[in-house]
Amino acid sequence: MASDTIYALSSGRPPAGIAVIRISGPDAFALTARFLKGGRLPTPRAASLRTLHNPADGDVLDQAVVLLFPGPGSVTGEDLAEWHCHGGQAVIRAVLGALEEQGRGGGLAVREAVAGEFTRRGFENGRMDLNEAEGLADLLAAETESQRRAAMMMADGHFSRRLEGWRSRLLACSAQVESLLDFSDEDDVPDSGMERALADALAALREDMAAQLAAPSAERLRDGIHLVLAGPPNAGKSTLLNALAGREAAIVSDIAGTTRDRIEVPVNLGGVAFVLTDTAGLADRSEDRIELIGIDRARQAIEAADILLWLGEANVCPRADAIRVAAQKDRTGWRMPAGVDIAVSALTGENIYALVQMILDRAKSFLPTEGSYALHERQRKAVAAMVEALTAAQVNSDLLIVAEYLRLAREEMDRLIGRSGVEDMLDSLFSRFCIGK
Ligand code: GDP
Structure with a gap:
């Protein structure tokens, strides 16, 4: 969990009708309270029209709709405040300037966010997996209808839910292999019915994954x-x-x-x-x-x-x-x-x-069809590697080797979801976002 609180203009280039300033982190609410007369915070998740005052000199900055989203149920997984201000250049400059001042001398660890930092915090706090974060980056970059549709399927967790399903089936197969191995340790004859069920489960999982490899490419x-x-x-x-x-x-x-x-x-x-x-x-x-x-x-x-x-x-x-x-x-x-x-x-x-x-x-x-997804190179490679490991597991009769291939498939799955082995790609992914996202 991050210890500092970040802020940024999250809406588009001013001037605009509304400017949304987002603040996320442990001091998001304390900071908001400083800008409100009497420090009275609005009810969480309810829009409240307030006057923002500069805590440094009491000057009125703007009238804004203030919204509070307590963590961990917010998109960043932290306390998150949104100030919907008037979207003029000078208003935004004044409000962001006052926030910056609080960061400099206000006793709170407050600073401006870097590109993609709100989304990254959401990812790191388990609010979305890597595929959803990538989908969100694609959604923000989408220029055509087909790009929007494909990105939505990723961003709204469709693909991630399918992966979760695959993951639990993979874990179930692994558990079955482990228990068969325990049996054989005891010199017991493994139940052949169980082995057949395992082989069937592996084959079905491999087939489902392989079908996804025919999916169109997100890059295309x-x-x-x-x-x-x-x-x-x-x-x-x-x-x-x-x-x-x-x-x-x-x-x-x-x-x-x-x-x-x-x-x-x-x-x-x-x-x-x-x-x-x-x-x-x-x-x-x-x-x-x-x-x-x-x-x-x-x-x-x-x-x-x-x-x-x-x-x-x-x-x-x-x-x-x-x-x-x-x-x-x-x-x-x-x-x-x-x-x-x-x-x-x-x-x-x-x-x-x-x-x-x-x-x-x-x-x-x-183009993706009903029930298929446009996969990025990274995702396609991971699915292909899982299919390869499951194929190797299927044709092996030595349970120790089967267990090893299933472990490889699980590792690949963890990388695909973003649970491990992806630190090197996170910086490049989140730098694709703009500041404020
Ligand atoms: P390219 O060499 O295959 O690229 O051919 P261009 O598009 O440069 O066209 C060659 C010539 O045919 C030009 O003088 C064009 O104006 C003419 N042209 C191309 N398409 C048409 C068409 O649909 N109708 C008519 N009448 N002339 C065309």
Whole structure:
């Protein structure tokens, strides 16, 4: 439990309608009392409109709604006060200045919080596990609807509850192995029914965990699904990219080879983050060295694409899973080519919406479905390591070795939840938060 009391502006950049100043720690309530006439504190968890006075000189600072959340039931697990002040620059400066003064000479251990410190205290006091803290960081950073949904599933403890379920099953299996080992110490024949039940329980747990490994990646949701536009020069790739991005992102010209290198544009299509890549045209007979490098990069981008839009002849499409697009359908004399999935005109906008729907449909495989979670690399590695340990435990007949693998799985679980072995990553996680969170 921290011995000092921290404060910070927890709401957004002023000026704003309201400024929320949070104070957390053992002296949060004593400090609040100093700012109130007569030192009378409001009832916990009830909003109370009060006048804040500067304890140093009695000056009126502001009228504020004061809320008290006694620990350990608060988000930080400590006594927590919130002052909802007027959101003007000068008001905030005056109130924070008075708090700072109390820290300097007021006899209380009070200081301004560092980034993420309120959340970190919540984590350290057991108010949330590591996955919930990570989810909260993602939620605050979320820019698209799909990022918000995935982060909510983490932040509100959905995934953590599933982990708790797995953890208790793992502990039950371990306990069973230990008791079998006790039996064998006594030279007793282990009950084979019990062993079968154990094997079944291990198999079921391993299967549940392995199913989660098919979950989409949180990094992909955050960084965007890679949508690559490729095809020969002048197919209309840059123009289509601009139409999808809704802005002039790529240079459009009718001189073949204008897009010499890859252009990457982040866009939000239907609430999902994408990174659109416009590639150099795949001309076969270019003499220009720089253009050739561009073509080489285009080939790499085509291979690495999550979704490929192919704007060339359908029979030379480089990937079987590409969406084959016939572009420029408004041109006079245009005829529908064979083997395409959709024909569009970036110029008139015809079928662009239908193309976006087609892209979103393909994107579904990168999004979490009902009951699955978007996992970060860290979480995926931990689940994979548990699956590996359980697989090894399953195929071993020596109970001592089984016990050892189960111990490894438990260690991995503790790291995943944040109970141990994660000190090195906490600083980097909590520095992702802003001051006041
Ligand atoms: P890229 O080389 O594949 O990127 O092709 P661009 O997007 O640069 O387009 C090549 C030429 O075709 C430019 O002159 C564009 O203005 C023109 N163009 C692209 N899309 C359309 C379209 O939908 N309709 C018409 N009429 N012209 C287009």
